[in-house]
Amino acid sequence: MTASQLFFTRHPVLPGFTLSFGLSVLFIGLVILLPLSALFLYTSDLGWQEYWSIVSNPRVVATYRITLAAAFWASLINAALGLLLAWVLVRYRFPGRRLMDSLVDLPFALPTAVAGITLSTLFASNGWLGQGFDWFGIKIAYAFPGIVIAMSFTSLPFVVRAVQPVLEDLGPEYEEAAHTLGATQGQAFRHVVLPHLRPALLTGTALAFIRSLGEFGAVIFIAGNLPFETEITSLMIFVRLQEYDYPAATAIASVVLLASLVLLFGVQWLQGRYLTRLRGG
């Protein structure tokens, strides 16, 4: 890259570049980068020793473990269910398909707290669904499975919306080609459809995972929030805030943020590598 490209002295052909670029940068700066720097600024009040003792506190470490495990299971469930849902929406024509398609976005539209309260009522041991599970001695609300369910509810659209366009793009002739070459339905899916969907599925699942790591509203109502058992990291941040321990809250938040950022960039990198292969060049 030459200096002229770096400093935009070569003006783009389309008009309005200066204004639109300026506004974009301002927006990103105000809404995303400023709060982020404030977070690190708060954290920087702490020495390394203090920082380490906060983030490695046994109760906090337990929340990492619980959050990671729940997010892992939630994304796994979503990878499977999201793929199935996208498949049904793209490949079949049935009455109510449009309604189903718009319902997929509901978890994004619904306040997460409302989702959390609804889910906990449903899955409580005396709730509609919870009763059934209770009968088999399975506790869902106020236990670990409850966290998984809340997380998968809020992050399902990521997988569906990532996979859907790719699946639409993949016409039925690819499977047909596999069939004419002797592949069974299963083989065609495993060797042709799934590899095509893999990057989108990976991105969607990773986004769902990242979202689950930070989920707060939906989870706290159903989790029960018992320290060392059903307490998640974002609740831990909230607890520290309520104790007016801002440095501790930001320290824990910085750990979550770092994990999310690393994941995000990792996904971007993987996807970029895969796309260059598909598109040639």
Place this chain on the structure above:
Amino acid sequence: MSISLQQISKSFGNFSALEDISLDIPGGSLVGLLGPSGSGKTTLLRIIAGLERADRGRVLFDGQDVTRLPVQKRRVGFVFQQYALFRHMTVFDNVGFGLRMLPRAERPSREARRARIMELLAMVQLDHLASRYPSQLSGGQRQRVALARALAVKPSVLLLDEPFGALDAKVRKELRRWLRHLHEQMAVTSVFVTHDQEEAMEVSDQVVVMSQGHIEQIGSPRTVYEEPASRFVFDFLGHINALSGRYQDGRWENGDAWLQLPGNGCPHGNLTFYLRPHEATLARTPAADAHLPVQVDELSVFGATVKLELSPRGWQAEALEVELPREEFLALAPERKQALFLRPRHLQSITADGGLGPVLDMQG
């Protein structure tokens, strides 16, 4: 392997794609299904492959009923219109896909597969691109990979859906000849679908002309061109000039134009003649039995024949087209805007109900 279709019908909703199609394709031949879009040719090809199931009728391979046999078991090679190459696999893996999908007991060893793949890639002249991805290939190369992939499993029947449709004219010509050549080497029964008459005429042993779910004519390219069985076939194969007018007592008229046709058995009333561009000549004077005044609009002087676009003078017709041999053109030396007379040699009459009437030989 011979293919026999017996009374195949297929409809999609209210649309009847194929109606009562019967067709016998001898083993080892190369057959072109020719027709405009919507004529059912692709549906027929997909029914042969087993990708589509006929509502009625039977499909036989070498006398064996395969109507209910799923596509995987039919051993057909199918080349899709857009090739449907697997984008995430290299050329090598694409070609080897069919071999890898075989049940373990039948699957050749890794080395045998490799040898077979490289042999096929050498045959389609792409062995140097084995490790490329489809996105890195040109259209013609993708087409050849698709063909190699279809041939890898040694199919008993090769089916091609508009094999040259997505290619530019030059590549298309090359590949046509190459496919013909390949077919002579391999002698696998092949059926291809096309809407391009030239392509069907050049490549196939037998042409099946289809329209609106029916077979209009089956025959060698020469037969369907020289002895079209219906108006549709005449119309569809090559350019035609349509001369429509009224016929009464041995005389056909359209404005200033007339033809003297004594006792030829044409019905009275509205009568149209079809005239192929090369079955007429031009002169400075009218013929004794044909008075068709025209004006030269365009000339294209390249090649062994010269194509002239004409417009009628004092009568009604769509723009006319005539092809003259080069010597004839030089002898006449026509110029743009010059007034001349069209002298047909061979006219196909079309009756008012759209059927084929008698063929007339004129003085020319």
